[in-house]
Each structure stands twice: as structure tokens, then as C-alpha cells.
Amino acid sequence: MKTHRVLLFVSFIIVLTLSFNISAYSQSPSNSFVIMIDPGHGGRDSGTPGTGRYKSTEKDIALDVSLALGKMIKEQLANVTIVYTRDKDIFPTLKGRTELANKKDVDLFISIHCNAQPGKKGTAYGSETYVLGTTKNKQNLEVAKRENSVIALEDDTEVYKGFNSNSSEFILGLELAQEAYLDHSIKLARYIEDEFQIIGKRRSRGVKQNIFYVLAYTYMPSVLVELGFLTHKKEEDFLNSKKGKNIMTKSLFNAVKKYLKYLSINTDNTTLVEDNEKTIAFSQNIKFKVQIAASSRVLETKPYNFKGLQDISRLKDGHIYKYFYGATSSYDKIKELEAEAAKKGYTSSFIVAFKNGKKIALMDALKTATN
Ligand SMILES: [Zn+2]
Missing domain, CATH: 3.30.70.1070 (Sporulation related repeat)
Known part of the structure; x- marks a missing residue:
């Protein structure tokens, strides 16, 4: 009888130890920092066609750089999980993208795009990184209009009825909801624009604020990157080249790495x-x-x-x-x-x-x- 009790006690200890181990392992995936990469546009929404000299448009360049960035992070940074809003040439709605980010409990949202200058001049060039906020700048408003205009291509435009970036009341509500994340968004945006200049020797047009749908409805730090202007011949050549895409990817990677370091998140593999x-x-x-x-x-x-x-x-x-x-x-x-x-x-x-x-x-x- 005594041995029986001892045995029972021993097996209790074994079960206890095992369950400790199980809980330790099941904790590890949720400890990981989740980054959602959002390649702009896709499918029937091609984004800007640029000068028209290339078959590839904004959606293709955004996808290439997004996938390369995700791959680089996965390979080089520990404790980080990458998810995409799209990893091929499909057309997720803006609402679908933000809902996915919120559902997946994402820690950081990075939307990747290319810019376009209205008209035929093709003189504007350089990168821009946006965080949510109001702007009175006319050029910035043009960018927002273009990036949000995809809504018109979507099947169910009804869901965007409340999205009115002209209403100051509406904007105030958005800004309040985003207040908690804004300083982090700005931090990353700053790192991105710095890296474009350091690594890429690109012209940075700076960190800007604007009302983009994907920034407004993601409840986490979020940025929207305009890699450069496809309406500018030289920049379009650069962004279509393998070398150009590599440089932009590496710059984004460095910025993300700096941001994680700033958050004291350990990404060391060893x-x-x-x-x-x-x-x-x-x-x-x-x-x-x-x-x-x-x-x-x-x-x-x-x-x-x-x-x-x-x-x-x-x-x-x-x-x-x-x-x-x-x-x-x-x-x-x-x-x-x-x-x-x-x-x-x-x-x-x-x-x-x-x-x-x-x-x-x-x-x-x-x-x-x-x-
Ligand atoms: Zn775009």
C-alpha cells in the first residue's frame, strides 16, 4: 500500500513536470513579435502604371519588395513572425486587409507602395513614409486620394460609407483611436526614411501624415511606404531593377531591426x-x-x-x-x-x-x- 502511494506521488510529479514543459512550449509562438507586410494593390487593381514603359506596375514591385523583406526577416531575425495580406497577385479589399491585421493580433503593420505624380511632368522623385494624421498639404492629399481610390474598384463599396477623410469630426475620432500607436509609427517611419538615405542613397521626401484607410483601421503601429515615383523615369528604372529592389528591401529590413531594438525585443538568433x-x-x-x-x-x-x-x-x-x-x-x-x-x-x-x-x-x- 505504501509503495502504491509513493508511486502515485511520483507519477503526480512526472505529470506536473510534463505539464510545465508543455505550457512552456505552447507559450513560445505567442511570444513572437508579429509583423504584417501589406503589398499594396494586387489583382485587378494594378496601382500606378508609371510611365508605361514597363509591363510591371506598382502592384508587382510592391509584392516583390514585400516578399523579399519578409524572407529576409524570417531568415535573420529570431522571435519574429511574418504574415502577409497577400503573397501573390490577388485583390484583397482594404477592409479585408485591416480586419486580418486586427484579427491576427499583429504588432506592426507595413504597407508597401510606389508613388505617382499626376500629370505628365514626371519630375517628382524620392521616397515618402506615411503615418496616420491630417494634412493640409495638397500634394499629400493627392497621394491619399490615389491610394484610397481602390475603394471604387471594390465590389462592396457600401462598407466605406463612413470613411470620409474630408470630415474633421471623423478625422478627430480616428486620431484619438490611433493616439496610442502614433509615436511608435513615427519612430519606424523615421528609421525607414533614414535607411533609404543611408543604404540606398535615395532622396527622402520625409515622414508625412495622411488619412490612409489601411493606417486608420489597423489598431497597432502602422506605416505606409512609398518606395519612389514610377512616373519618374530614372526612379522607375531603379525600382524595376533587381539591384533597386534589393536596396529598398535591405533598407526596410534595417529599419525594422532598429525599431525592434528600440522596443527592446530580442531578435538575436543565438x-x-x-x-x-x-x-x-x-x-x-x-x-x-x-x-x-x-x-x-x-x-x-x-x-x-x-x-x-x-x-x-x-x-x-x-x-x-x-x-x-x-x-x-x-x-x-x-x-x-x-x-x-x-x-x-x-x-x-x-x-x-x-x-x-x-x-x-x-x-x-x-x-x-x-x-
Ligand atoms: Zn499604392
Whole structure:
């Protein structure tokens, strides 16, 4: 009878350990940062035809650069998931694109387009990156009119009845809804335009604000990139060339990488965080952190947001963001940091463990650590 009980206890422990492991693994996909890439236009909506010297139009260049960007991110950045609004020559509606982004719980939305100058002059050239906002600039309004005009090509134009970028009331409502994401959108837009200049030696026309449908209805940081003008002969040649597409892709990639770094999201393929304690004898791929807060809001990991605590990192888990203080392989050290966090007012904080960037049960980490 006694052995029976012992056996029962042992199997209970085994089940417990197993379920810890399962929950650790099932957590990993949701920890990943999700980027949705939106190649503009597609299918029967070709976008701007440019000068007409090429068979390919805006939709083709947008798709090529989008797919190349997604591939580069997948290959080089860890903890990032890529989804597309389209990955072939099809025609998703603007509403369909934004709904997909919201449904997929996307963290960042990047729409890729090419520009066109009205009339026959073909003198305008350079890149522009847009975030949501009002503009009184006539040229910018033209761009918005063109990119939103696809609505007229859609079968069910009824759904866009409320979308009136001329109404100041409507715009105010949009801006309020987007306020939480705007600073992040601007940050990325700035990085993109900088990289176009640094890597591509392109002419940047700057970061601009405008009422684009896909920016207005995506509830996350979002930007719309105009790679260049297809109505400008030289720029059209560049954007149709393999070299040109590579340069634009690499610039966008660098900007995304900078943005993730700014958010303190670890995209390193090899280790989770830098180890500044070389004395640790046990498995160096185990890291302890103090979880101090969880929120649906994205907060910058700056000391002023966390009662002066430094070395804050953030992780997205499902719909919420978890905030951690410290990162060390030493359990003793993390106990000290936990006490320090409590002193600052984070009294319900607790220690969590990561192995190779994935959250694992604390018990498992301690087992490995003491081995
Ligand atoms: Zn476009």
C-alpha cells in the first residue's frame, strides 16, 4: 500500500513536470513579435502604371519588395513572425486587409507602395513614409486620394460609407483611436526614411501624415511606404531593377531591426541577452528575470515608466505585454533584484526563467542551474 502511494506521488510529479514543459512550449509562438507586410494593390487593381514603359506596375514591385523583406526577416531575425495580406497577385479589399491585421493580433503593420505624380511632368522623385494624421498639404492629399481610390474598384463599396477623410469630426475620432500607436509609427517611419538615405542613397521626401484607410483601421503601429515615383523615369528604372529592389528591401529590413531594438525585443538568433556575469558556472543559457507588471498597453522600457528601475525588458504573451526587471543567470542575484523591485513598490512581482529565450518553469530552470 505504501509503495502504491509513493508511486502515485511520483507519477503526480512526472505529470506536473510534463505539464510545465508543455505550457512552456505552447507559450513560445505567442511570444513572437508579429509583423504584417501589406503589398499594396494586387489583382485587378494594378496601382500606378508609371510611365508605361514597363509591363510591371506598382502592384508587382510592391509584392516583390514585400516578399523579399519578409524572407529576409524570417531568415535573420529570431522571435519574429511574418504574415502577409497577400503573397501573390490577388485583390484583397482594404477592409479585408485591416480586419486580418486586427484579427491576427499583429504588432506592426507595413504597407508597401510606389508613388505617382499626376500629370505628365514626371519630375517628382524620392521616397515618402506615411503615418496616420491630417494634412493640409495638397500634394499629400493627392497621394491619399490615389491610394484610397481602390475603394471604387471594390465590389462592396457600401462598407466605406463612413470613411470620409474630408470630415474633421471623423478625422478627430480616428486620431484619438490611433493616439496610442502614433509615436511608435513615427519612430519606424523615421528609421525607414533614414535607411533609404543611408543604404540606398535615395532622396527622402520625409515622414508625412495622411488619412490612409489601411493606417486608420489597423489598431497597432502602422506605416505606409512609398518606395519612389514610377512616373519618374530614372526612379522607375531603379525600382524595376533587381539591384533597386534589393536596396529598398535591405533598407526596410534595417529599419525594422532598429525599431525592434528600440522596443527592446530580442531578435538575436543565438542568445537571449548579454551575459555580464562571467562567473556563472552553470548553464549560461538560463536567464532569470523579475516579472514586475503585465498590461495590455505597450510601454517603452524606460526607467520613468517603471519607478526608476533600469534594465527593463518586455515580452508579448497573447494579448498582454509582460514587463521584466533584470536579466541574470544567477538565482541569488535575481532574488536581490526581486527585493529591490518590491522596495520600489512592485510587491507582487515574481521570478521567471528563460532558456534560450523561451520561458520555462522556474522549477526546471533551478534544476538545470544547480546541476
Ligand atoms: Zn499604392
